[in-house]
Amino acid sequence: MSIPYLTELGFVNAFTTRVGGISQRLYDGLNLGLHTGDDPEAVIENRMRVARVLKSPLSSFVAGEQVHGNRVAIVTEVDKGKGATALETALPKTDAMITEVPGLFLMGFFADCVPVLLVDPISNGMGLVHAGWRGTASGITKKCIEEMVKNFNTDPSSYIAVIGPSIGPCCYYVQENVAKEVEKSVPTIKDRIFYEDKGGYYLDLWGANRAQLIGAGLIREKIFTTCVCTCCMSQLFFSYRATQGQTGRIGAFIGRVQCE
Numbered sequence: 001m002s003i004p005y006l007t008e009l010g011f012v013n014a015f016t017t018r019v020g021g022i023s024q025r026l027y028d029g030l031n032l033g034l035h036t037g038d039d040p041e042a043v044i045e046n047r048m049r050v051a052r053v054l055k056s057p058l059s060s061f062v063a064g065e066q067v068h069g070n071r072v073a074i075v076t077e078v079d080k081g082k083g084a085t086a087l088e089t090a091l092p093k094t095d096a097m098i099t100e101v102p103g104l105f106l107m108g109f110f111a112d113c114v115p116v117l118l119v120d121p122i123s124n125g126m127g128l129v130h131a132g133w134r135g136t137a138s139g140i141t142k143k144c145i146e147e148m149v150k151n152f153n154t155d156p157s158s159y160i161a162v163i164g165p166s167i168g169p170c171c172y173y174v175q176e177n178v179a180k181e182v183e184k185s186v187p188t189i190k191d192r193i194f195y196e197d198k199g200g201y202y203l204d205l206w207g208a209n210r211a212q213l214i215g216a217g218l219i220r221e222k223i224f225t226t227c228v229c230t231c232c233m234s235q236l237f238f239s240y241r242a243t244q245g246q247t248g249r250i251g252a253f254i255g256r257v258q259c260e
């Protein structure tokens, strides 16, 4: 799926599903994660299929290592192709990336963690965040906006954000230690991101990341949440929670076509 509003602004964007790939068994369909135990050749074929649909060579895509940290990489022309076909070349210890380079695609891989796409129509800069509970607790989405402001020299009130398919508050039951860590990142809306039940909490990672975006200066009306829960819809999306961990990864993509 893609977000027409971003497309109209000239940003090629996509969230993939399980549909359309060649992976088998636990990874059935369009698994894009090389770190999942799946056959790497199948994963690369799946990635090439996405690249074809997005009308760009896989060598123009860039991925981070994704370690549930909060490092934001500033991606430039020299990074093109890093992590596209091998884990070893992915940007090390990177869970968020920003770039202004046209013709370059940022990509991330997800199975319940929250993808956030960011675009700045003023500078034509863009960003992509991988935020699980650890990344959310360490404020990665807020940090990514701060890096965009610093590097693109623009006002975050012009930015647009999309919170993609990921585990929803309907399914994300967590223990108190997780709740406490995430609460630190957005203390003011604690009541709206936790729903207490049976000694634990249902955590709203969409709400927590939305709060970070607003806290970093984005306007409410420019933040869109797909509200698609990957755990509820594990037939269509890969879900870590729904499969106790052994599964594939969907992808999130953002880029800008290079003008001739």
Ligand SMILES: [Zn+2]
Residues within 6 Å of the ligand: 167, 168, 169, 170, 171, 172, 229, 230, 231, 232, 233
């Ligand atoms: Zn759900």
